[in-house]
Amino acid sequence: MSTSNVLGPGRTALVTGASRGIGPLIAAAIARQGGHVVLTGRSAADLKAVSADLAAAGADVSCIAADLTQPGAAQTLAETVEQEHGGIDLLVNNAGGDPLREFHTMTIEQNLRTLQLNLIAPVALSHATLDGMLRRGRGHIVNISAMAGRVSFPYTEAYAAAKDGLIGFTRVLRSDYHARGVSASVLILGAIRGAGQGQRMLDESGMKASGFMSPAESVAQTVIKAVAKDRAELVVMPGPGRLLRAVMDYFPALGPALNRAAGASTTVQKITELREQKPGAAT
Numbered sequence: 001m002s003t004s005n006v007l008g009p010g011r012t013a014l015v016t017g018a019s020r021g022i023g024p025l026i027a028a029a030i031a032r033q034g035g036h037v038v039l040t041g042r043s044a045a046d047l048k049a050v051s052a053d054l055a056a057a058g059a060d061v062s063c064i065a066a067d068l069t070q071p072g073a074a075q076t077l078a079e080t081v082e083q084e085h086g087g088i089d090l091l092v093n094n095a096g097g098d099p100l101r102e103f104h105t106m107t108i109e110q111n112l113r114t115l116q117l118n119l120i121a122p123v124a125l126s127h128a129t130l131d132g133m134l135r136r137g138r139g140h141i142v143n144i145s146a147m148a149g150r151v152s153f154p155y156t157e158a159y160a161a162a163k164d165g166l167i168g169f170t171r172v173l174r175s176d177y178h179a180r181g182v183s184a185s186v187l188i189l190g191a192i193r194g195a196g197q198g199q200r201m202l203d204e205s206g207m208k209a210s211g212f213m214s215p216a217e218s219v220a221q222t223v224i225k226a227v228a229k230d231r232a233e234l235v236v237m238p239g240p241g242r243l244l245r246a247v248m249d250y251f252p253a254l255g256p257a258l259n260r261a262a263g264a265s266t267t268v269q270k271i272t273e274l275r276e277q278k279p280g281a282a283t
């Protein structure tokens, strides 16, 4: 059992991006602490399948389908969960992703959708849940960010802008509301294997996972650690992640050089070409 006052029996968590990828693992880890977990994503069928699996493993879960890029969706989702469960104690803004296509070949609307999903939706959901958390004097918001901007990962301009924005957003949110019982943490993910967008890239390209990738389950465990130990920022990648992140900031040319050396630029180019040939392919 966690020492946190937002995990455990009698508490409610809302996990976005819980229909596939890393989200179901995060939801399962939270559910194992006790309490109720609400799963959300666009696909009602996928949510139903995930919630059936989690319930079969003993979790107390429910789901609500929502497209977080739609105006007002975050507010409506937060209100529905509050009405049905009496409040949201833990919000995990995990939904996100990137089409991984060249910035200039996507329309500006496609780029703005990436910002909407990865930055505006977490800000809107945090805004919509904060009043209730403050009223109850407890709450924790966990935002899932990425190393993309730090390492100049190819073709992630809007995604990197959103994920770096999420780090700044979380720092200020934490600082402003911590004394009133509401905390915030950000997880900065490197490449993840086993589930999610990184694994799909490997599957599409026929490549094997490298030693630079962390298992998806480690993200779920890090969410629990961030909440239970009330940590501000945690990096999920093999090795000294926070140090590497600092080094990347100090030497901005290092990321692109490492991408070239590790073959990331070539791989992403290959994925981009594959996805342009198959516009409906996984993103």
Ligand SMILES: NC(=O)c1ccc[n+]([C@@H]2O[C@H](COP(=O)([O-])OP(=O)(O)OC[C@H]3O[C@@H](n4cnc5c(N)ncnc54)[C@H](OP(=O)(O)O)[C@@H]3O)[C@@H](O)[C@H]2O)c1
Pocket: 016, 017, 018, 019, 020, 021, 022, 023, 040, 041, 042, 043, 044, 046, 066, 067, 068, 069, 093, 094, 095, 096, 097, 098, 117, 144, 145, 146, 147, 189, 190, 191, 192, 193, 195, 196, 197, 198, 199, 283
């Ligand atoms: N996997 C990695 O290597 C990696 C690395 C760094 C950071 N991250 C971050 O980790 C988080 C999880 O990534 P993942 O790899 O698990 O991604 P994923 O497999 O692509 O899953 C994305 C989730 O977001 C939901 N989603 C997408 N568009 C949505 C929308 N418009 N409205 C509501 N929900 C939406 C998807 O559900 P529906 O399709 O049902 O809507 C799905 O549940 C993301 O924030 C990602 O940026 C991942």
